[in-house]
Amino acid sequence: MGFEEMPTNNFVESSFWNFDVLFQPQQHPARDSHDTFFLKVPAYTQTLPEDYLQRVQKIHESGGYGSRGYGYDWKREEAEKNLLRTHTTAVSSRMLYALAQKPFTPKRYFSIDRVFRNEAVDRTHLAEFHQIEGLVCDKGLTLGDLIGVLNDFFSRLGMIKLRFKPAYNPYTEPSMEIFSYHEGLKKWVEVGNSGIFRPEMLLPMGLPEDVSVIAWGLSLERPTMILYGIDNIRDLFGHKVDLNLIKKNPICRLGMQ
Template sequence: MGFSEMPTNMYVESSFWNFDALFQPQQHPARDSHDTFFLKAPATTTQLPDDYLEKVKQVHQSGGHGSKGYGYDWKRDEAEKNLLRTHTTAVSTRMLYKLAQEKTFAPKRYYSIDRVFRNEAVDRTHLAEFHQIEGLICDYGLTLGDLIGVLEDFFSRLGMSKLRFKPAYNPYTEPSMEIFSYHDGLKKWVEIGNSGMFRPEMLLPMGLPEGVNVIAWGLSLERPTMILYGIDNIRDLFGPKGRLQPDQEQPDLPLGAVVSFFLM
């Protein structure tokens, strides 16, 4: 599908790239310690681009690009806090900022597959650490229809044609959609990802040209695997309870490798 892989070798990320650059307010509940693993040492970073940081601060406090912003006192101290990344969208943010610094804009397709961390309760469908498939397309004139088409094409290649899209809210995408697929074992629709179009409040402070749109999605790797192989408990797939040699026959390649094959 013509995607290039993004570098994802930074499990530790700053709150700035993980939240602030994504136009996620500093009072957002996802940033609370109940949802995020913050580091004690090193607790903060000082390696942030000052010019860009100032633009992010302004759009949070007073808006811009057609937005009113959030109208609060943005604090650099919050942005400098180190954490275990809660999503690989932090990588996408860095890649888009890097793309915006190039003299001539060129459309890009990026993807990544790597580990993320959430400080949440463990149950049949949730883990405190799991793998996320991140994808984005950056080009002129993209629409929500393009996003739906890419997702349907991608999942159909993995053997999942039963998809539903539900309107959702994300601080950094508008419109936004949750992605559901039917799980025959659980006999219900299971959320497998989130998606949307990145907001101008995120893209324009980076320096991307007017009229450039970004469609993006973040998908769980474990949940599609559960659907494909009829596994009803994520702890049987990944973690200390996972079996190295399951009873059922498995394909030669892990799903992550199959996903990479289709995207590249």
């Protein structure tokens, strides 16, 4: 489908790239210790792009580009805090910022790697799991393009029962949660989140005003649970995993030119 893989080799990220550049306010509940693993050593990052940081601060405090912002005192100390990344969208923000520093070229990016969240462990949740991240950056993109890409992706996995539910994300508008029917659990299970990145995120980076970015973040474990009829995520990932599941299934080989 023409996607390039993003580098995801840094599990540790700064709050600036993980939250602030995504137009997520510093008082947002997801940023406190109940949902995020903050580092003690090193507790703070030392390298942030100063000119971009000032633009991000302005859009949070007083808005710009037609936005009113959030109207609060943005603190650099909060942005410098190091954490275990809560989503690979932190990588997407870095890639889009790098893209904005050059003459614009349409891009399709993806990544598959580990993320960390301080949440209760149950049949469908772990504090450590894998995320499939994808985005398309181009002119004239719509919500229909996003739905089309998601339907194409999941249909190739054999998952044709999809539902999309309107949602709220600080960094996308409109936003949609993605659900797929789980035959084992006999219910619809959320498998991802998606949306169109807000101008408050893209324009401070320096991307042209007519450029749109459709993006999505999908769990790797939940679609796998649906495909293999597994009703407990701890049977798929972690010390309770059944290695026979791996041994009995064929290797997936990608075609090489």
